[in-house]
Amino acid sequence: xxxxxxxxxxxxxxxxxxxxxxxxxxxxxxxxxxxxxxxxxxxxxxxxxxxxxxxxxxxxxxxxxxxxxxxxxxxxxxxxxxxxxxxxxxxxxxxxxxxxxxxxxxxxxxxxxxxxxxxxxxxxxxxxxxxxxxxxxxxxxxxxxxxxxx
Amino acid sequence: xxxxxxxxxxxxxxxxxxxxxxxxxxxxxxxxxxxxxxxxxxxxxxxxxxxxxxxxxxxxxxxxxxxxxxxxxxxxxxxxxxxxxxxxxxxxxxxxxxxxxxxxxxxxxxxxxxxxxxxxxxxxxxxxxxxxxxxxxxxxxxxxxxxxxxxxxxxxxxxxxxxxxxxxxxxxxxxxxxxxxxxxxxxxxxxxxxxxxxxxxxxxxxxxxxxxxxxxxxxxxxxxxxxxxxxxxxxxxxxxxxxxxxxxxxxxxxxxxxxxxxxxxxxxxxxxxxxxxxxxxxxxxxxxxxxxxxxxxxxxxxxxxxxxxxxxxxxxxxxxxxxxxxxxxxxxxxxxxxxxxxxxxxxxxxxxxxxxxxxxxxxxxxxxxxxxxxxxxxxxxxxxxxxxxxxxxxxxxxxxxxxxxxxxxxxxxxxxxxxxxxxxxxxxxxxxxxxxxxxxxxxxxxxxxxxxxxxxxxxxxxxxxxxxxxxxxxxxxxxxxxxxxxxxxxxxxxxxxxxxxxxxxxxxxxxxxxxxxxxxxxxxxxxxxxxxxxx
Numbered sequence: 315x316x317x318x319x320x321x322x323x324x325x326x327x328x329x330x331x332x333x334x335x336x337x338x339x340x341x342x343x344x345x346x347x348x349x350x351x352x353x354x355x356x357x358x359x360x361x362x363x364x365x366x367x368x369x370x371x372x373x374x375x376x377x378x379x380x381x382x383x384x385x386x387x388x389x390x391x392x393x394x395x396x397x398x399x400x401x402x403x404x405x406x407x408x409x410x411x412x413x414x415x416x417x418x419x420x421x422x423x424x425x426x427x428x429x430x431x432x433x434x435x436x437x438x439x440x441x442x443x444x445x446x447x448x449x450x451x452x453x454x455x456x457x458x459x460x461x462x463x464x
Numbered sequence: 465x466x467x468x469x470x471x472x473x474x475x476x477x478x479x480x481x482x483x484x485x486x487x488x489x490x491x492x493x494x495x496x497x498x499x500x501x502x503x504x505x506x507x508x509x510x511x512x513x514x515x516x517x518x519x520x521x522x523x524x525x526x527x528x529x530x531x532x533x534x535x536x537x538x539x540x541x542x543x544x545x546x547x548x549x550x551x552x553x554x555x556x557x558x559x560x561x562x563x564x565x566x567x568x569x570x571x572x573x574x575x576x577x578x579x580x581x582x583x584x585x586x587x588x589x590x591x592x593x594x595x596x597x598x599x600x601x602x603x604x605x606x607x608x609x610x611x612x613x614x615x616x617x618x619x620x621x622x623x624x625x626x627x628x629x630x631x632x633x634x635x636x637x638x639x640x641x642x643x644x645x646x647x648x649x650x651x652x653x654x655x656x657x658x659x660x661x662x663x664x665x666x667x668x669x670x671x672x673x674x675x676x677x678x679x680x681x682x683x684x685x686x687x688x689x690x691x692x693x694x695x696x697x698x699x700x701x702x703x704x705x706x707x708x709x710x711x712x713x714x715x716x717x718x719x720x721x722x723x724x725x726x727x728x729x730x731x732x733x734x735x736x737x738x739x740x741x742x743x744x745x746x747x748x749x750x751x752x753x754x755x756x757x758x759x760x761x762x763x764x765x766x767x768x769x770x771x772x773x774x775x776x777x778x779x780x781x782x783x784x785x786x787x788x789x790x791x792x793x794x795x796x797x798x799x800x801x802x803x804x805x806x807x808x809x810x811x812x813x814x815x816x817x818x819x820x821x822x823x824x825x826x827x828x829x830x831x832x833x834x835x836x837x838x839x840x841x842x843x844x845x846x847x848x849x850x851x852x853x854x855x856x857x858x859x860x861x862x863x864x865x866x867x868x869x870x871x872x873x874x875x876x877x878x879x880x881x882x883x884x885x886x887x888x889x890x891x892x893x894x895x896x897x898x899x900x901x902x903x904x905x906x907x908x909x910x911x912x913x914x915x916x917x918x919x920x921x922x923x924x925x926x927x928x929x930x931x932x933x934x935x936x937x938x939x940x941x942x943x944x945x946x947x948x949x950x951x952x953x954x955x956x957x958x959x960x961x962x963x964x965x966x967x968x969x970x971x972x973x974x975x976x977x978x979x980x981x982x983x984x985x986x987x988x989x990x991x992x993x994x995x996x997x998x999x
Contacts, residue, residue: 330771332771332775333771339778412766412767413763433770435766435769435770435806435810436773437773437774437777438777440774
């Protein structure tokens with residue numbers, strides 16, 4: 315498949331550098347070529363997504379991994395903005411949260427999250443989870459090729 | 465003839481028998497007979513008070529047999545108040561009459577109170593001739609009066625002394641009397657203004673009238689009622705009020721029936737009750753806050769701990785064998801510590817969830833729950849080759865998930881703390897009727913179920929019976945038995961949230977039986993309303 319040779323762009327919206335490090339490591343352990351872009355809060359994420367691609371060289375991500383509790387703009391608000399935007403709404407958004415609360419799960423799906431996963435407490439499980447997410451969304455699931463970008 | 469000649473004043477037996485004189489003499493004789501037969505004691509004396517005549521009643525009153533014992537002496541000799549008996553002669557002579565009381569000394573020494581009325585007898589020209597006195601024995605009357613006064617004083621003292629306010633009203637509720645306590649209680653300064661008012665004026669608005677007054681015809685005591693009452697200054701206080709309707713009137717002359725209203729000031733108790741209720745509410749709220757705090761805190765603690773745990777694990781993974789043996793050991797300790805803390809926080813969260821994340825109570829078939837639990841514990845049962853037996857368990861009102869957790873914790877414990885012999889666990893159930901007594905369960909009024917989990921394991925020393933239910937209390941070293949010591953604390957909390965209690969009977973090496981009692985809500989037909997805070 316041609317996809318095997320393409321590199322995937324992933325936007326990670328996460329304010330905790332520790333989590334960023336773990337996810338970076340987990341992704342690196344996979345076989346896929348991924349470019350990880352990191353936004354440290356909600357505003358930065360929206361900035362990245364709505365910025366002219368030409369200027370910064372930023373790519374429209376194939377996948378967004380996002381924490382729920384973020385500074386400045388809460389994860390659900392970012393989710394809402396993305397899903398309101400006809401240019402962005404086709405990008406799958408995976409909510410990666412430490413919260414097990416039912417209401418957080420409901421709230422996320424109500425805002426059209428594509429998937430909600432809880433960060434495991436155990437390192438091995440954490441690594442395995444990121445690997446699974448990557449595996450599923452980038453190889454098993456069929457993604458829109460170029461979205462609405464021309 | 466009874467008349468004395470000593471002064472010759474009353475009858476002269478030597479008078480000549482002329483016709484008009486005879487007639488006078490007859491009249492005199494009749495009068496003397498009347499005097500002699502009178503029940504009143506009578507006495508005549510000269511102007512100096514020297515006794516010239518006494519009638520039989522006088523002798524009877526003073527207890528003498530013969531006139532001679534009395535005649536020629538002063539009355540002062542026969543009374544205790546001799547001075548007064550002498551001194552009254554002056555006013556008597558001046559005014560012509562005197563009335564007063566003496567205390568008579570009878571011949572045998574006993575005393576009588578006598579009322580005396582004395583007049584000066586004058587001749588035709590108006591000149592004083594002699595003194596006439598009559599006496600009435602008023603000792604009994606005095607005694608009755610005295611005992612009445614004593615009795616009145618006694619009852620008044622009781623009415624005034626009891627620490628309640630007593631008010632008398634007529635049948636229309638108008639106040640005829642109130643005790644000093646009532647005056648103080650209602651802060652009455654002006655008795656004129658207060659008397660005659662209706663008792664309802666002294667009650668805060670919007671309260672029912674007293675029952676005795678309401679029912680009217682039934683004399684009786686109304687039950688104690690707590691009412692808000694009004695003082696004269698307009699302030700309110702709580703009074704415990706009862707009233708008695710009386711048929712015998714003492715209220716007002718025009719109205720024969722009335723009520724006694726008894727008021728006790730219970731403001732202090734009311735205030736204490738209210739304070740208690742307030743404290744209870746505060747305690748409940750602060751308990752809830754504490755639960756919430758424990759939940760939030762432990763949840764938020766997880767985040768940084770996850771980082772610590774993850775990165776020391778990465779350290780171990782990437783650098784074990786590359787540093788020094790000491791460094792490897794340090795990293796191991798850090799990994800183990802982080803893991804243990806993670807488990808503690810997990811348990812703390814689970815513990816606080818019992819209160820904060822409980823579900824509505826519903827009918828739960830405990831037998832079904834037990835089957836699920838045994839399915840979950842299949843591996844643990846097989847591992848130690850345990851024999852599990854059980855009775856049919858009841859259907860109760862409860863939180864299904866929590867009852868599951870409860871049974872699972874107890875059975876898992878029974879398996880975990882097995883001894884040298886093959887583990888045998890029995891789950892039993894017995895119905896406890898209302899008002900029965902069981903040593904562990906204490907006296908209980910509502911019927912309930914006692915469910916027990918009995919094992920043949922290592923047992924528990926009785927001195928630890930209370931401690932094992934306290935959060936994070938462990939009896940064994942981690943090396944022997946793993947666990948944080950949360951399981952039984954969660955069990956206790958679950959049982960208490962269900963309105964029951966949990967206890968254990970055991971001895972070292974004798975096995976242990978855990979009991980918990982759940983109130984039987986289904987039998988009463990009253991499903992327990994779970995308000996989510998009743999833990």
